[in-house]
Amino acid sequence: MASIDLQNITKIYRDAKRKRDLLAIDDVSLSVQPNEFLCLLGSSGCGKSTLLNMIAGFEKPTTGTVTVGGKPVGGPGADRGMVFQQANLMPWLPVWENVAFHLRLKGWRKADRRSAAQEYIDMVGLRGFENHYPAELSGGMSQRVGIARALLLNPQVILMDEPFAALDAQTKMDMQEELVAIWQKQRCTVVFVTHSVDEALVLGTRVAVMTSRPGRIRELIDLDLPRPRDITSPRFNDHKRHILNLIREEGMQQRSVAAA
């Protein structure tokens, strides 16, 4: 089981057009334990996706280190599964080929790929759609394919970048439930980026609330609410109120800084 360690991460973007530096992430340290379901919660532009992309290996921190399972992250790789905001399926491949894309890269034969894909297609509830093409799928179904594709890597770490943000409310709730069930079954470490307080509270074992510009961890909140989570329970609402207050304070500080 792999843990994830972020140590003293800063990220500075060089704004070449305006000739100045932009501090996007300011000294973030965070460690994610094996089996944990960590939600990175913050408004848009707070650097939560940048942090996720660093764990994925798409971006490098300006200073600080990122390690997964004790090894520093050198670049993207199949030891971590990633689910993107858009499903990012290959439009020229049917569902099962998309799910088994990793095995195609590894040179598996077609019949073997096909049978290996089936387990994960069933897991995300897409039986019967194996031969559909991405253009024929709804948004929710596409995201399921993306999740199945990440699960097939059998990764110890799954990174999710607002995967349900574009789905309607009902589909989103179904998918959240299924994701929790899959996570409980697969026993992997999940880092889930979201801007929705409800989503973070429904999914996470821990929520990291981020401030924006520069991105810092404002507070880490442990959630020991029983599952399936009841979004109308008093304890759920206590957490929600607390987080919303944090965000409101943050917004007021931002405005006073902007006014000064």
Add this chain to the structure above:
Amino acid sequence: MTALTKSWERLAVPLFILAAWEVFSRSGVLPQALLPAPSVVLHTWADWITGFDESSQANSGRWLADALSSALRVAAGYAIAAVSGVALGIAIGWWRWVERTVEPTIQMLRPVPPVSWIPLAIIWFGIANKPAIFLVFLGAFFPILMNTIHGVKTADRNLIRAASMMGATEQQLLRHVVFPAALPSIFAGLRIGIGAAWMLTVTAEMVAVKSGLGYVLWDSYYFLRYDLVLAAMASIGLLGFATDGAIKLLMSAALHWQHGSTLQSREG
């Protein structure tokens, strides 16, 4: 809509033009020899193909050989252009250093009309198939190249990210993501290229080769056989139409995944 009315839609315009032309030609405003009626052209054409009454004189019954030698030149030059254009296009689109080193030269050669290479082509390759194949290559290469570059450059970055997250090497990215993603553009280039290929075969045959449809066309002009000139033109048009149709079929087979998501797929 029934199949019958659909084919009627396709045929209405050509049939009207042919009928008007027949009437105009028979009216005697122009001498018949300068604008032969479609019926005369068809008659000569039929003899050119079958040799039934020698009305096309020396060409009688030789159409298939003429068409075949033109088609083979097209096929050879086009195949070389397709393979090299797609390969170089992917390299230019993918690697910055290839783009920097190769593209300026290519962009300087591109505006030079292929026809202007004829003098050099004759000196290099003599009077035979080779200069024609060279010209066909030049004509088809640039549209295929340009469209391939465009296809690679507009490939969705997120698909490349998704594939590299699944452990794809650079070579695998090119083969399993970039190439299929560029395929719609590549086919656009291939279709423009096949038109250029026919144009340049015929041009080369008029000047540098002593066989093929273009040669018959130009030779018939010297003998004022405008019926043969027109039959040759029609033959080239039909063959070009047929090869484009073949590429379109290949395209819809290769891009079947686009069905239902693009305007093109509405044709069914």
